[in-house]
Amino acid sequence: MGTGGAPSLDVLDRALAESRTELTTVAMRRLDPEAPGSVLDLLRRRGIKVLPNTAGCYTAGEALLTARLAREALETPWVKLEVIADERTLLPDPVETLDAAEKLVADGFVVLPYIGDDPILARRMEQAGCAAVMPLGAPIGSGLGIRNPHNIELIVESAGVPVILDAGLGTASDAALAMELGCDAVLLASAVTRAQNPALMAAAMRDAVVAGRAARLAGRIPRLRHAQASSPSR
Amino acid sequence: MGTGGAPSLDVLDRALAESRTELTTVAMRRLDPEAPGSVLDLLRRRGIKVLPNTAGCYTAGEALLTARLAREALETPWVKLEVIADERTLLPDPVETLDAAEKLVADGFVVLPYIGDDPILARRMEQAGCAAVMPLGAPIGSGLGIRNPHNIELIVESAGVPVILDAGLGTASDAALAMELGCDAVLLASAVTRAQNPALMAAAMRDAVVAGRAARLAGRIPRLRHAQASSPSR
Amino acid sequence: MGTGGAPSLDVLDRALAESRTELTTVAMRRLDPEAPGSVLDLLRRRGIKVLPNTAGCYTAGEALLTARLAREALETPWVKLEVIADERTLLPDPVETLDAAEKLVADGFVVLPYIGDDPILARRMEQAGCAAVMPLGAPIGSGLGIRNPHNIELIVESAGVPVILDAGLGTASDAALAMELGCDAVLLASAVTRAQNPALMAAAMRDAVVAGRAARLAGRIPRLRHAQASSPSR
Amino acid sequence: MGTGGAPSLDVLDRALAESRTELTTVAMRRLDPEAPGSVLDLLRRRGIKVLPNTAGCYTAGEALLTARLAREALETPWVKLEVIADERTLLPDPVETLDAAEKLVADGFVVLPYIGDDPILARRMEQAGCAAVMPLGAPIGSGLGIRNPHNIELIVESAGVPVILDAGLGTASDAALAMELGCDAVLLASAVTRAQNPALMAAAMRDAVVAGRAARLAGRIPRLRHAQASSPSR
Numbered sequence: 001m002g003t004g005g006a007p008s009l010d011v012l013d014r015a016l017a018e019s020r021t022e023l024t025t026v027a028m029r030r031l032d033p034e035a036p037g038s039v040l041d042l043l044r045r046r047g048i049k050v051l052p053n054t055a056g057c058y059t060a061g062e063a064l065l066t067a068r069l070a071r072e073a074l075e076t077p078w079v080k081l082e083v084i085a086d087e088r089t090l091l092p093d094p095v096e097t098l099d100a101a102e103k104l105v106a107d108g109f110v111v112l113p114y115i116g117d118d119p120i121l122a123r124r125m126e127q128a129g130c131a132a133v134m135p136l137g138a139p140i141g142s143g144l145g146i147r148n149p150h151n152i153e154l155i156v157e158s159a160g161v162p163v164i165l166d167a168g169l170g171t172a173s174d175a176a177l178a179m180e181l182g183c184d185a186v187l188l189a190s191a192v193t194r195a196q197n198p199a200l201m202a203a204a205m206r207d208a209v210v211a212g213r214a215a216r217l218a219g220r221i222p223r224l225r226h227a228q229a230s231s232p233s234r
Numbered sequence: 235m236g237t238g239g240a241p242s243l244d245v246l247d248r249a250l251a252e253s254r255t256e257l258t259t260v261a262m263r264r265l266d267p268e269a270p271g272s273v274l275d276l277l278r279r280r281g282i283k284v285l286p287n288t289a290g291c292y293t294a295g296e297a298l299l300t301a302r303l304a305r306e307a308l309e310t311p312w313v314k315l316e317v318i319a320d321e322r323t324l325l326p327d328p329v330e331t332l333d334a335a336e337k338l339v340a341d342g343f344v345v346l347p348y349i350g351d352d353p354i355l356a357r358r359m360e361q362a363g364c365a366a367v368m369p370l371g372a373p374i375g376s377g378l379g380i381r382n383p384h385n386i387e388l389i390v391e392s393a394g395v396p397v398i399l400d401a402g403l404g405t406a407s408d409a410a411l412a413m414e415l416g417c418d419a420v421l422l423a424s425a426v427t428r429a430q431n432p433a434l435m436a437a438a439m440r441d442a443v444v445a446g447r448a449a450r451l452a453g454r455i456p457r458l459r460h461a462q463a464s465s466p467s468r
Numbered sequence: 469m470g471t472g473g474a475p476s477l478d479v480l481d482r483a484l485a486e487s488r489t490e491l492t493t494v495a496m497r498r499l500d501p502e503a504p505g506s507v508l509d510l511l512r513r514r515g516i517k518v519l520p521n522t523a524g525c526y527t528a529g530e531a532l533l534t535a536r537l538a539r540e541a542l543e544t545p546w547v548k549l550e551v552i553a554d555e556r557t558l559l560p561d562p563v564e565t566l567d568a569a570e571k572l573v574a575d576g577f578v579v580l581p582y583i584g585d586d587p588i589l590a591r592r593m594e595q596a597g598c599a600a601v602m603p604l605g606a607p608i609g610s611g612l613g614i615r616n617p618h619n620i621e622l623i624v625e626s627a628g629v630p631v632i633l634d635a636g637l638g639t640a641s642d643a644a645l646a647m648e649l650g651c652d653a654v655l656l657a658s659a660v661t662r663a664q665n666p667a668l669m670a671a672a673m674r675d676a677v678v679a680g681r682a683a684r685l686a687g688r689i690p691r692l693r694h695a696q697a698s699s700p701s702r
Numbered sequence: 703m704g705t706g707g708a709p710s711l712d713v714l715d716r717a718l719a720e721s722r723t724e725l726t727t728v729a730m731r732r733l734d735p736e737a738p739g740s741v742l743d744l745l746r747r748r749g750i751k752v753l754p755n756t757a758g759c760y761t762a763g764e765a766l767l768t769a770r771l772a773r774e775a776l777e778t779p780w781v782k783l784e785v786i787a788d789e790r791t792l793l794p795d796p797v798e799t800l801d802a803a804e805k806l807v808a809d810g811f812v813v814l815p816y817i818g819d820d821p822i823l824a825r826r827m828e829q830a831g832c833a834a835v836m837p838l839g840a841p842i843g844s845g846l847g848i849r850n851p852h853n854i855e856l857i858v859e860s861a862g863v864p865v866i867l868d869a870g871l872g873t874a875s876d877a878a879l880a881m882e883l884g885c886d887a888v889l890l891a892s893a894v895t896r897a898q899n900p901a902l903m904a905a906a907m908r909d910a911v912v913a914g915r916a917a918r919l920a921g922r923i924p925r926l927r928h929a930q931a932s933s934p935s936r
Binding site for chain 3: 706790791792793841842843844845846872873874875876877878879882892893896897898899900902903905906907908909910912913914915916917919920921922923924925926927928929930931
């Protein structure tokens, strides 16, 4: 889970507990690591690992700087790389993101880039040495679900690194679908933190992810144009 | 869960255990209630209630006869009413089903009719005294999911009795969606019993139903055409 | 085309001209056949045949009465049968509609019933002697397009009478899709009469219907999960 | 229209005539400009302009070379830029394509790049000086239609150059939808040349494009969750 959007730290705390999140991403540019009573305190207390992200960066240069500050402040080489093209769409910039990914990998970072759902760009990120790819389902905060399941399937089919669905999910069935398509995890923020009852939605998402994963492993029935009786008639 | 389609009683047994089903529907016309080692034995042992159904009936008359035999054999006034129009589509016949429902209600049965997703027919069934309505998501065994979520929403909005989504579900996200649309339960058969691993799919469906129900109660975020940042930028 | 919803007779006139409609349906309950300068005058002048409809009827009895008045006033045995369940959804009532259809056929009418998209109900209407079936794509005036193309395909596959898609279309691609699914015609009202430019939308619908029909006859390429080069590479 | 995939030159000729194509794209790597009775002869005879493309190129370097050969052979600075990532998906490589576009623009070409449906990449292509952008609807030859209409809308909303939908269309309603979303044109190949009746499908596509364009200009009715009567009831 991401940590943005919650109405209060207390609400966030309960949502994180319900979600059984093991790893949380935190925007470095919106964080004061020294402040007491901060999000970081909360995560430390719960034993949730922190993945710093570069939200709010618009160029590879800004992202590099932010990642290096995060490495020093949080003592981790892991970074969720976000390089956004503009304020309105919040869509990732493929060119700046790939440029930043290459430089961060060269600098020893473990890079998890937020990208569109382009299967070829995902492959490029993997070739650049990224540790995972994080394609979007739909624009950040839109709640539209997975706009193009076909592309997510293509990404999963050829990926040699974990695929984490990031952005756009709105409800439990979206999260289940992501896992059924073969994603290794989902990253959620607004869908939980802005729900009317964040803790309950966190629980729903937790169960949906488990369900979607199990359904993929269980081998679903094929889709048929016509009916098939559940038992042969006599 | 329905009981049709499982490769063996043993597989069915494990799937029922995983699914935590409380009520199971059994086709009277495919059942010998006296046979030892039967499905009924299994259900009695697990303490799962049995809802006899009229699968295999093509007219109101056949359905009435089957329901009465079930009432005697199983000592329950509950019946899942299925009157199918033909072997190929297995779609319910709206006219025969309504006719049978009216007669069964008059005869003291608790009637749960399997119907198409027509919101007006659902209302008619309720007016006829049915205890619930069971609209399909897609043809039986097709695994196509919910073809027309809009109709299911319309049925839920105006229903004064429970709505149980019946038929057509293929995987966990379909079940979660049914609950998010406001259904009170789902009825599954082929999606579980014909999956490659029925017990695992049963577990997936159980979690998906819980997740979808929680997501509905939690109040999902609205769908937006454009992005919205998870936290306000500084 | 239906005639309801146009801001003026003049706008309707131009839309009808552009659409090259050959048959128009007119609500008997909203019509004064004697009034000069009426819709009927306009249709007579353009040589467009009039199909009276029973819009505004809520029971089989009302529909029978309206159809008989129409037969006398317009000297035609043809009737578009509409029996609506309620004001809010404007969805057709399957039970009342079938009842009315049977009685009208017995009384010598040529009956074209407006129905939901239930394939079995469509078959029942045909068995009752209806001259065509008119399933909806979506609720009247909703502009949602064809909510369940699969059902429309099932209706077309087994129909022995013309299938006319009625209600719910919003734009040209919806009309093209209806024809590609195998419908014999579409019936439009709000999508044209309430568009910002009704005459232009009428022209769009005319071309879309021609296009969709030709595309069906031309035999489209299959849908493939993966790419296929348009020419073999060397 | 593209020229690939037709079973014979004669079939292609009739399809081009029916489609009223004004501009056709031809793969330079599959062309011998000197050969008599070639595709080029056919296009010259019909007065259809030729847009050479770089199909079959996998790197920016190959695309540059092919574009320059085309400029010499066909005496046009126009080029449809295709740089494909691999044989299996035939998806465009965003990095190589942008690199090639920048170099071709610097070299005086009028560049129309084939790209994925990423709105930010489309903007980058425009910023690089491309004369149009050609996003895909779905993988080449798949016939899946427009997988992500939301992305195509985002591209159209912010584009200052023409948007031409390229690849993936399967039938007339797909082409109409592309125009309704605001595209300026569509590029078709397999959907026409591999249809059972290419000339008839070409005519269908021609009408669908006209219809979709008119529908966009006509201002469609809004989509409503509930019904709205086409005429006010009395």
